Amino acid sequence: MSDAGAPGPIIQVTDVVKLYDDGLVRALDGVTMSAARGEFLAVTGPSGCGKSTLLQLIAALDRPTSGSIVVEGRDLREAGNDTYRRTGIGLVFQLHNLLPNLTALQNIEVAMFSNGHSHGEQRTRARELLDAVGLGAKEKVTPPRLSGGERQRLAIARALANRPPILLADEPTGSLDSAAVDRVLELFREIREREGVTLLLVTHDAHVASTADRIVYMRDGKIVAAPEADVPAAAPAP
Amino acid sequence: MPFLALITRNVLTRRVRAGLTGLAVAMAIMTVVALGVLTHSLRRTAISVLQTGSADFTVAQKGVSDVLYSSLDNSQVARIKAEPGIQSIVGVLVAAIKLDSSHPFFLELGIPPDELAPFGVQILKGRPYTATATNEVMLGWRASQDLHKNVGDVINIDGNNFTVVGIYSVGNVFGDSASMLPLTTLQTNERKPGNVTLAFVKVTPGTNIDALRKRIEQANPEVATVRTQSEFGRVDRNLSLISAANVGITIMALIIGAIGVMNTMVMSVFERTREFGVLRAVGWTRARVLALVMGEALLISFVGAMAGVVLGYLAIRGIQRVPELVGVFQPDYTSAIFARALGIAFGMAFFGALYPAIRAALLVPMEALRHE
Known part of the structure; x- marks a missing residue:
């Protein structure tokens, strides 16, 4: 059930615990947080603090041991997360996770299978996105030949590709040089303006986090400051 | 991007492996096609001897390893002839000899000259032999062409010189690749006086053929009657064994091909674990991942099957040149054989890809993305 467009947080994480190795590793320990629609939220903290695990749970790539995650009114514990991952969110990984044997254009198209649009519409959308990210001239280039x-x-x-209302990015600048980092951050700003997405970005880079509307700090699987006490971003997103 | 284009692209990305797997499928399909055509054609050729002429059914000795080893004596033929409902019965002696190194399997058919017309023999050139001639022979038109012998020529058969007095046709490969000579002459030469190999029965109109056959078999438990191709195994165990071997080899080919496909697809799925994790992360359903892996296996098998059909055809062309088969093996390419080959290729792909496809579909996205 979805109540897209309704007031209230678009993402609501409540008392989420995630255990690994038969409970020996407590990756998340009662995390509660939320994100408002259209917000740019940065989750930051040292390595191993659980920020990537939190993002993975919000992306429905894994399930919490306990607690609930509600996105746009939909509890992710319900079955059928394929559609949610396809149309409810967009995922950006640190290591890109592109398919090396497909061209840039095909890498986008492959995410649009089963979205109900014709092949022509999918191709048009893929080209539009390539233009938007400045790769319009490289649609036939495969990832290994890109910087x-x-x-x-x-x-x-x-x-x-599927116009998700939420963009989840896990260390998207972690493997980039500073010029590329600035280009990606600029791109996020443009996307927020154009697509109106909610952006949840996990990073350990204070500079990257500082570009967000709000920052959530984590340590040892916990949010170290209550959501209402989150430190506002140094500079609001433009 | 159409789904089929993605499948093709993925297969082409791993050309060498896909090619080798396709080759394994092709070899299996080649075996299936070649053996299928061979056994079917041999069976057709062999059955044609029983269907020579205008007989309603044929009588032979029961359970012999090869129909040519069948032996019926005069008393048996006479007993059968006494059954009500029989219009005529023609006893034919069949002998196989080595003519020369190029014709190691040449057939002689011994038939009384007055039975030639009822038996369905059409004289194309010359005349029939006489009933008591010891040095006259007729050649089937195929044999005439193959041996370059015509009416008036002399041919040495098994150490005896015969004059070709006629060229005939019976309308099937088996008969037209053979020779015919007086029954008594062949019985003498073969030291089988009073014996024939087969008896061809024509019934009187209105007779219940199946009931008549049943009566004959009950009265003569040492003989079997044959009316259809499927009954041929009753009088020729060799061909039944070849057919059984063909089925066995087909099953083996299916298993070997499926293991080859499975090996390739398991390797592919293992190497591409992260890729499947990415696809699941961007919203691909398990069913679509399953279809992707299945589709790749099907494409490889289909291309392999096409190559296998071509190789099978070439193999048959080669088999045709085997001297022992010249004259008795005319390839009969039926659609059923090719349909079976395609079915087996589909089976290889399905059974070979089932496990890896399920494995890929069941990958947990997060674990797959962590895979190195």
């Missing part, structure tokens, strides 16, 4: 920054921009384009 790191270009690959990440292509990954962002793929994440937006």
Whole structure:
């Protein structure tokens, strides 16, 4: 059940615990947080603090041990997360996770299978996204022949293929040089303006986190400051 | 991007492996096609001897390893002839000899000359032999062409010189690749006086053929009657064994091909674990992942099957040149054989890809994405 467009948080995480190795590893320990529609939220903290695990649970790539995650009114514990992953969110990984044997255009199209649009419409949308991320001239180039920054921009384009209301990015600038980082952050800003997406970005980079509307700090699987006490971003997103 | 285009692209990305798997499928299909055509054609050729002429059914000795080893004596033929409902019965002696190194399997048919017309023999050139001639022979038109012998020529058969007095046709490969000579002459030469190999029965109109056959078999438990191709095994165990071997080899080919496909697809799925994780992460359903892996296996098998059909055809062309088969093996390419080959290729793909496809579909996205 979805109540897209309704007031209230678009993402609501409540008392989520995630255990690994038969409970020996407590990756998340009672995490509660939320994100408002259209917000740019950065989750940051040291390595191993659980921020990537949190993003993976919100992306329905894994299930929490306990607690609930509700996105647009839909409890992710319900079955049928394929559709949610296809149309409810867009995912950007640190290592791009592009398919090396497909061209840039095909990497975007492959995310649009089963979205109900014709092949022609899918191709038009893929080209539109490639233009948007500055790769319009490289639609026939395969990922191994793109630079790191270009690959990440292509990954962002793929994440937006099905016009998701939420974009989840896990260390999207982690493998980029500073110029490429700035280009990707600029791209996120443009996307928010154009697509109106909610952006949840996991990063350990304070500079990247500082570009968000709001920052959530994590340590040892917990949010170290209550949501209402989150430190506002140094500079609001433009 | 159409789904089929993605399947094709993925297969072409791993050309060498896909090619080798396709080759394995092709070899299996080649075996299936070649053996299928061979056994079917041999069976057709062999059955044609029983269907020579205008007989309603044929009588032979029961359970012999090869129909040519069948032996019926005069008393048996006479007993059968006494059954009500029989219009005529023609006893034919069949002998196989080595003519020369190029014709190691040449057939002689011994038939009384007055039975030639009822038996369905059409004289194309010359005349029939006489009933008591010891040095006259007729050649089937195929044999005439193959041996380059015509009316008036002399041919040495098994150490005896015969004059070709006629060229005939019976309308099937088996008969037209053979020779015919007086029954008594052949019985003498073969030291089988009073014996024939087969008896061809024509019934009187209105007779219940199946009831008559049943009566004959009950009265003569040492003989079997044959009316259809499927009954041929009753009088020729060799061909039944070849057919059984063909089925066995087909099953083996299916299993070997399926293992080859499975090996390739398991390797592919293992190597592409992260890729499947990505596809699941961007919203692909398990069913679509399953269809992708199945589709790739099907494409490889289909291309392999096409190559296998071509190789099978070439193999048959080669088998045709085997001297022992010249004259008795005319390939009969039936659609059923090719349909079976395609079915087996589909089976290889399905059974070979089932496990890896399920494995790929059941991957947990997060674990797959962590795979190195």
